[in-house]
Amino acid sequence: MTEALVIFTPSGKRGRVALGTPVLTAARQLGVDLDSVCGGRGICSKCQVSPGVGDFAKHGVTVAPDALSPWNAVEERYKSKRGMISGRRLGCQARIMGDMVIDVPPESQLHRQVVRKAASSRTIEMDPATRLFYVEVPQPDMHEPSGDLERLATALREQWQIETITAGPHVLRKLQPALRKGDWAVSVAVFRDHMGGPSRILDIWPGLHEGGLFGLAIDLGSTTIAAHLTDLTDGRVVAAGGVMNPQIRFGEDLMSRVSYAMMNPGGDAEMTAAARQAINDLATSVAAEAGIDPALIMETVVVCNPVMHHLFLGIDPVELGQAPFALATSSALALPARDLDLSALNPEARLYTLPCIAGHVGADAAAVALSEAPQLSEDLVLIVDVGTNAEILLGNRDRVLACSSPTGPAFEGAQISSGQRAAPGAIERLEIDPATKEPRFKVIGCDLWSDDPGFAQATEKLGVTGICGSGIIEAVAEMRMAGIVDAAGLIGGPAQTGTDRCQAEGRTHAYLIHDATAQGGPRITVTQGDIRSIQLAKSALYAGARLLMDELGVERVDRVVLAGAFGAHISAKHAMVLGMIPDCPLEKVTSAGNAAGTGARLALCNIAARAGIEREVARIHKVETAIEPRFQEHFVNASALPHAIDTFPELAKIVTLPQVSHNTGGSESGGRRRRAR
């Protein structure tokens, strides 16, 4: 017998190989995904496998005890130095001597899959643009003079099939000492350019580099900047952090920042510098949290809305503040991070920004599309990324449409009398008893409801400071369901509502949620103005979604995905009571969490995702709400609250809204009704 049958699990790939073939070589011959950084030199231990012994009836194979070559000195040295799970072998050392079944554990798969933590169970296949290669380089020879870089390039071609390679001054400076210190073996971080440029060495280390390579996924929001430090070998998020966007001091919302740039010469440059500095600080702090050198951050992917995109790139966003909302560039960009002053990262680190869809539909929307992949959906999905502007995607595998809708900042707690950002002390959940009209609520930072025993002590330090975006949505919806607000959005007085919590404020009423004035705290109410702000915001959101439905010629969507940090906290039922989103079975309303951030991580971990979303974005049909008369129609029609029941049969199954009569002097009881919490 000169050949043996070898079967790899879990892939099931099988074939015959010559006796004496190392497992790693056999895996490559059979197209099995088995990792190796050192190319089979027994150095990196990435190729660990679990060989089976015994009878594998399923595969029709019996594995003899001597079907693999004996445990050898290289394996022993590695195990004693670093440790190795019992039963494991190094794929580059163990040779196939008989029929074998070999399991490749997940951590030994080069293109291992990372299961996302979010609700959706889609996986990320690891294939980052930047990977580590261990390579042995021939020494220089005076008779055949060639540069060290040129010999390294030849070695990478021969040992790793990397065709053309380039290196910048930072790497050239390190090249000669690294080769000599590593005794002509080095590890190089190689970046592949999916846009067609040559591969590029981003960094070099003597011998085997064991410090890892990292990437930073950045969600550059108008209000907050979030960063996920990701291990580029296995996709793990090793640290996450967020900071307030320091541009807030130039303007709370995007349009006020555009105005700041218009009114102040050099104002855009101030905002650019502020954002870049914040990202540098954030990179430094997440690296410190993970205990790594920030110079090991080789790549960063940034997603953001068009105004943030332009400000981050150093482009004056003034054109985005006026029709026709022309972007300076809509393409994805791949460039050295140092060109944007991201000096905290590796000096050769690369930066990638996803493409923008349109002047109001940015790289963040593209990232949501990358994460949620509406173009792969069988059923018709509406994806709403809720923020100061809502980005809306509607489609399925046939066609995907996108628009943005100017919801304003009410959903983020701004322009609300007691509104605040989602921070400890903010009311985030609220219920109103339909009989007594009494509220109970929860605040961020405390797990108790306000009517639970011990709430007062538990929140003594926090305080109850205001209402955040998800809290105001629940409050308004609960007020409507409890009959405190009528279909037109008017808050009734004590006479109509039967509760003294509805108190006159000027010519309208306000509903009192919490009064801590006796303790020197705030008095938290929902005013008539607050109701109007929420009505405007939800009408804009709804009108945008309807506009896309019109464009597709549909009256219903199969499912709704709420995206965005805020979307993650919205109660689907309350959103539907308010009429924020079109009618849809409640169980078909899901949250994608920070889908834009997930999209950024996808682009970080998988190079094909970059080319993929660039193709998809070119196919997405954009609808401009600002010039579409039907948007105004939908907007006006959507302002009332009753349509929530009238037009949404799904919602009628779970809630019955009372009508508040302003004509009768007495209170109209909402009665008991089924409440699905």
Added chain:
Amino acid sequence: MTEALVIFTPSGKRGRVALGTPVLTAARQLGVDLDSVCGGRGICSKCQVSPGVGDFAKHGVTVAPDALSPWNAVEERYKSKRGMISGRRLGCQARIMGDMVIDVPPESQLHRQVVRKAASSRTIEMDPATRLFYVEVPQPDMHEPSGDLERLATALREQWQIETITAGPHVLRKLQPALRKGDWAVSVAVFRDHMGGPSRILDIWPGLHEGGLFGLAIDLGSTTIAAHLTDLTDGRVVAAGGVMNPQIRFGEDLMSRVSYAMMNPGGDAEMTAAARQAINDLATSVAAEAGIDPALIMETVVVCNPVMHHLFLGIDPVELGQAPFALATSSALALPARDLDLSALNPEARLYTLPCIAGHVGADAAAVALSEAPQLSEDLVLIVDVGTNAEILLGNRDRVLACSSPTGPAFEGAQISSGQRAAPGAIERLEIDPATKEPRFKVIGCDLWSDDPGFAQATEKLGVTGICGSGIIEAVAEMRMAGIVDAAGLIGGPAQTGTDRCQAEGRTHAYLIHDATAQGGPRITVTQGDIRSIQLAKSALYAGARLLMDELGVERVDRVVLAGAFGAHISAKHAMVLGMIPDCPLEKVTSAGNAAGTGARLALCNIAARAGIEREVARIHKVETAIEPRFQEHFVNASALPHAIDTFPELAKIVTLPQVSHNTGGSESGGRRRRAR
């Protein structure tokens, strides 16, 4: 008649075109090289032509007076605004209405040829990597959202056939204001990457940019840095300048700088910063001299020896100081100039360094090869770039060899007792009367010989300060020809030579050239040590050339080219008397001037020259003198002076050297002989 015959001169290209065809269109159809920046919009005036009228017997055509459409308003406006040579027409405006003969003047040729000023009459064909394009861009449309850059890219593809384009943050920042200020017409400087990357917009201007585009050719020498500011449209040198290399303070010659880097941590970085700062200062000063904004410098080409190359790139040159003399990289490099801190240029300016041939044969030698093109030579040419290291190329169209030879600094006036750099006051020419043994000389900065009337007054301010490289070569050769030095290189005493100018200094003699000690000036002599230094240097140079001749198996070369700033000043005859170069007819010894600088200008003006020299350098066979035993043999054999006559039949035709007899007490007259000055 619906077609007409059109003949273009000087190309002679001819063909039939439809009546009414603009001359520019006809030129393009027939493949005639007619420039246009604005693409035929009557804006740039680059397409001016000289139409002929009358009988063109040579071409068999008679041109009628109405064979071109009448002078039109666009031409009139251009002429009144900018002026135009009488008889000229704008090629984009004048339409062909009958058989025509049309001359394209040199300044209207896109690939116009620039005749070099140097002795050789080779021409540079203008085809720089960076060119200006005028382009009209569609306005943004909300219904079809696309970025301004993407519409500009489409316009460049449609109007100029530029397939893919990219732009960095500096250009993105200027893009939107430029498009709007230029009313959707802009000029862009587009850089083509001959290494295969996408084309790149380096800068953008509203409307037609008339300020020109410039390139900087830099010869980064160990001692001096020279810059030629070149107009990238016509190849003219608009300003030139030079500064001392500030690295001199870290070490006079290359090896002392390598030592400085080895002995002082961070010493290489100091030298890197010094060189870059000097180039920035030089760029600023040549731009000021030419009256242009340095931000119009779009490209720079740097040539230098390997140590300067590494120091400029920020690479520690320590490996170049010891065998095997490994370069960090030998390839040509194309990178953003800002990556090397060249902040004086356009922020997107590109930098190109020529490839290095070997550890001792640098990008400067490659530039000499580019300028002198030995691989195109029919006859066997020896090219010598004389400096502290001599770079030597030998070859013809069959094969080209290269080596470097450690001549030491004697040829540059260093390590010579009265030696100095080539600066005002230095003796650069010297003759010795063979009968009287009296010297006469010229100093840099004065046109008179030292025995001309008025020399003393003319040099009163200058002084006679020392001997530069070319002066010491002439001095030693003249001493040999006058019988003051014998074949072994020994200076005779007054008894042997018959002149009191040969005075004892210790156990040897020195020849007195000039004594200004009475006036507080220097006493300038040629000492026995000086003769030894020159013997060593010339032996090394000769041995290198001989080694290459051995490798090719030849005893003679057909011609010799002396390159380098110093090579330009060497007298061919004196060089041959000394035995610096192999025997060759004197009229076949030419100077190429600063051939390395010319090579840099070629790479600046013609993109094909870059790919060309990269290919050539890969083919050049390198011979390492340091490990070749025959080099030592040749070196030892070349140290004597008599071989100049013995082995050089050509030289025997013009000079007869006397032998100095140290045994006879009397002087041996050299007699009169023909002296070819």
